[in-house]
Amino acid sequence: MSSHITAPRGTQDILPPISARWLALERRIHDLARRFGYGEIRTPIFESTELFVRGVGETTDIVEKEMYTFLDKGERSITLRPEFTAPVMRAALEHKLFAQGPQRWYYVGPIFRYERPQKGRYRQAHQFGVECTGFVGPEADFEVISLAWELVRSHGIDDAVLNINTIGDDECRPRYRESLLAHFRPHLDALSPDSQRRLERNPLRILDSKDDRDRPFVETAPTFESILCDGCRAHFGALRAYLDAANIPYVVNPKIVRGLDYYTRTVFEIISGALGAQSTVCGGGRYDGLVSSLGGPATPAVGFALGIERFLMMLDALHGDAVAPRAGVQAIALGAQARGVLVPLATELRRILAQPVFMDYEDRKLLAHLKAADRNNARYALILGSDELAAGEVVLRDLEARTDRRIPLGRAGDLAAALGEEQG
């Protein structure tokens, strides 16, 4: 078994029938994005390592320890993309798209992070996300959040909660950071080892600590609310007003921080209890400083990324036991002569019918063919044996109603019509 080659750790093969659920979700994603006026962007799966170091932030965990980085044969440092936002902005800069005003893109595809796999966490994961650039106002934040929420809402997922927060901008975030440092530093020795490490790196993250040792100091820590600058305060207030007006439920959660360096002002997550410890299915926010830090024009932007695997886990938890309705036709030929007639007929039916047409080609008993029809979850069996051949007919069996009818073995169109009638 393990002497055979297996899929690399943290990756998975997506096989039928599960792959059909991926396809269904992807279709809804494409449709949703189109309705919001977003165009699909596809970027390379690998990029220059430098892009992520500058874009994501060199002290982030993603860049420090989670990237798939290697030298190619030309000695270039290459990295499998660990996220989409930096590549999308790189592409936009490369093609001078910001010169054309506000832009809206979405993407669907794999990302790669070298992590220990666990529930909802893989080394190759898939994300759907959007980026909206060129708008400084809260309307863009609202648009992006409502797009994400619409995907959740339209699937009837009821245990998902939208969490929003603001983490300030260049003006007030440094002030808040300083006040947190001033608050925690005197208690450094009493903090958990994790939080001691977080203090200089990203003190905001201490607020989200699960360690009891940190709790008393977290509770007395200054709130961002008290330090927020007027601009950020107004932006956040306006966003909340839009969400209220749209009846999108949310909670303000000061612990939502986000681990990537590029976020400013609005951050949000959609969280579900169906996901175990990796409870975030969708995370995003505003990143007004990223484009200029990549050497482009000062360009405000908002976006999010949504984990496809995690989203499908939520759908599983919601209605994992749903049975698919029977659909399609199992074409059954008994004997070589019947097969010679039925094979071309099946091909014609495939041209005409929207339903799938299944067919096995072995010389097997009728019983075995009908079992195959059950496995394929077919609604009908189209049976052609020597009797039917002699009579110039086929038997159309409704596998659900368990009824037979004989239909003249003529044009495929007549058959399709018969099937169409039966399908209502």
Next chain:
RNA sequence: GUGAUUGUAGCUCAGCUGGUUAGAGCGCCUGACUGUGACUCAGGAGGUCGCCGGUUCGAACCCGGUCAGUCACCCCA
């Protein structure tokens, strides 16, 4: 990277304090029924017990290592 836990048939799992030929259910194949499917019944195929090494007369079982799955920490989608 840290910790816990689990690897036996396609799937879900038994397998006693080590004992020689490793089992069950489901699924699959064949037949009872030249040709009528979720039901019966009878046969059959399918396993280097994750892998490597050690201990032992003897290892699925004990020990070490390794790989992988699962879960949590960290972090994130």
